[in-house]
Amino acid sequence: MARPRKDAAASGKAGDTGVKASGKGGSRPNSVTPAELTEYYRDMLLIRRFEERAGQLYGMGLIGGFCHLYIGQEAIAVGMQRVKRDGDQIITGYREHGHMLALGMDPNEVMAELTGRAGGSSHGKGGSMHMFSTEAGFFGGHGIVGAQVSLGTGLALANRNAKNGAVSFTYFGDGAANQGQVYESFNMAELWSLPVVYVIENNQYAMGTSIERSSSETQLFKRGVSFNIPGEQVDGMDVLAVRAAGEKAAEHARSGKGPYILEMKTYRYRGHSMSDPAKYRTKEEVDEVKKTRDPIDHLRERLDAVGITEDDLKAVDAEVKKIVAEAAEFARTSPEPDPSELYTDVYLEAAQ
């Protein structure tokens, strides 16, 4: 547990907006069972192995265009998924594969969408950046940086109108955090007390521009201050800290108090997309994070502490390996969409 953390707790004034940086362990739940920990491990490992395989399929030319991997950020999607209730919505940008797997979407469908095949979640018509599942409450998968913030706030507006008690979990990155529409949305969300939790996945780099080079205020949890939205900084490499903070934020939004901002401090191991050599940071920096902050290694230590050994996890590793291998095989062999699909899903028939 004595893991060095790069991010000191923010020293900003808490003030009466409720903005604060939660120290590690501050709101950590005491009650987590070994079985739960094992589930988290499994889900995070699935994302990592899936993404590694996606990177491989990209290298083989089976995945085209852009492909943004989630490796390093697994604890956020998995920890927050535990907070989501039936009827809640999730929306994010284009680094979304991990969220979809955490939500329990079929890895075959996700991988087949990456390869642009008929068996993909959008029948191959969306691709890596545009995946959805109404069943899982997953509203995408959006390719325009920041657009999902307004859309996610709109999901919350629908929840308010429908009085359904649902919360919209709206994810975006440190790059999107500088888009104007984010603040237009913050304003309306607080003005109308909309049930939305904004989850900022601060992986330190907006494509190749570090947060220090792009943002006049790098403590992103404070970005809601002038809208009176409470914010909190969370160790996004610690799945339990993520879950604890998520529960608190969701409770705030669900109880009618309006939006809440969670800044998850995290790190992306790979380049922005597959074609990014990541020259803007040193190998030492990446290695340091991998060595000292890796969310999966971190969880392994916790598992070890409750008596679950590497050997116990072998079965999980094998299960994950099998799922990923099957997904890759499905994505490779699923046929390309029928040419007739070209003209479908442009319009819906109006009911007469």
Place this chain on the structure above:
Amino acid sequence: MTDILMPALSPTMEEGTLAKWHVKPGDTVKAGDVIAEIETDKATMEVEAVDEGVIGELLVAEGTEAVKVNTPIARLNGEDDAAAPAPAPAPAPAAEAKSAPPASAGDPEKTPPEQAKKQPEGEGAVAVTPKQPLNDPELPAGAKMIKTTVRDALRDAMAEEMRRDPLVFLMGEEVAQYQGAYKVSRDLLQEFGDIRVIDTPITEHGFAGLGVGAAMAGQRPIVEFMTFNFAMQAIDHIINSAAKTLYMSGGQIRCPIVFRGPNGAASRVGAQHSHDYSSWYANVPGLKVIAPYDAADAKGLLKAAIRDPNPIVFLEHEMMYGHEFDVPDVEDWVLPIGKAKVRREGKDVTLTAHSRMVGFALQAAEELAKDGIDAEVIDLRTLRPLDHDTIVESVKKTNRLVSCEEGWAPMGVGAEVVARVVEFAFDYLDAPPLRVHQEDVPLPYAANLEALSLPGVDKIVKAAKAVLYR
């Protein structure tokens, strides 16, 4: 045993240099370990192992240049192959890989299905073909007509649909307490309350996005723009979020939303408040675009738009809001989207127009009649899908075409109408079609220059005579 292949590091990479090996035969590797470095003209990148195993043989020597993507570069002897089927053995020969389409470059085992090269004949520009012929509803015998302004017809349409469907709500700047910047939403707040009639801050980009998000979650928002000039701030959500998501989601995410407000020139408000966006939105598959002229169409088409499951851009005209027209006093006046209306029958020349220009075209027809020219006036009403059958049939009869629009000519509505006629009625044309449009300048403020810039009756009359060589 698994072949490790030369990876593509970008969508366009075809070959690269194997700069360095980080492993040697006999080394044990696990997923995520860096095994090699690859250089292209753009970058150096590390290759990570995806499977665990023992490196068998290095097939490509360090420093080899121009290694084609998908060439096997090493062999990996797996530790437990039981769970992991080998990845595709896809040693695409270099020459083949180059010529193959990217989607199948790594998968030569599979023949890609025939690309849909063949456009459905004559349907390249028409994604929506109505299954049944569209017709306006027939009026019951003795149906009363009520003089109504376009403004009130729009209001009535919204009020009726909000009564009918609790999911319908209106949001925009000044729509609630102020009763609408142009009073189109008069009394709606009083009847429906502030959850369903929402005053937004002046943040078009944001509130358009909120509207689209609410529509995706099943609500049926009407988003009012004070003018479509301000919707430029929001056009990303109208196009990227609203129009494309049904397609990108393989039919999963619906977006039943209406974006409405005045479009085009007002009076003396200058270039930034006078733009006609008809052709911008009508260019986009996934949107339906409606631009009515009179009050009956405004009401019937707005009601249809609110009920439609697709995103709709509904272009009104500020200069028409105060005009009175007959509106049928019937229970539920709903008109078909995608159907043009022949406003005046004639045999000598076809005039097409939409929105405010319909009135000018009708006046021009009266002027032309004085010279013995019998003009047919077609009110397009819907720009996407465009009712090209009605236009083509008319030109087959008159053999001459003048398109009229308030916007600029290049790449405009008239350009599309003319293209359809040339494509589908070329042999019927007795003269090159002409376009009437705004002059190709930002709209000036000075009264005389503004009048010179905007299209009107005179320009239509002149164009009609020109295609008749008179």
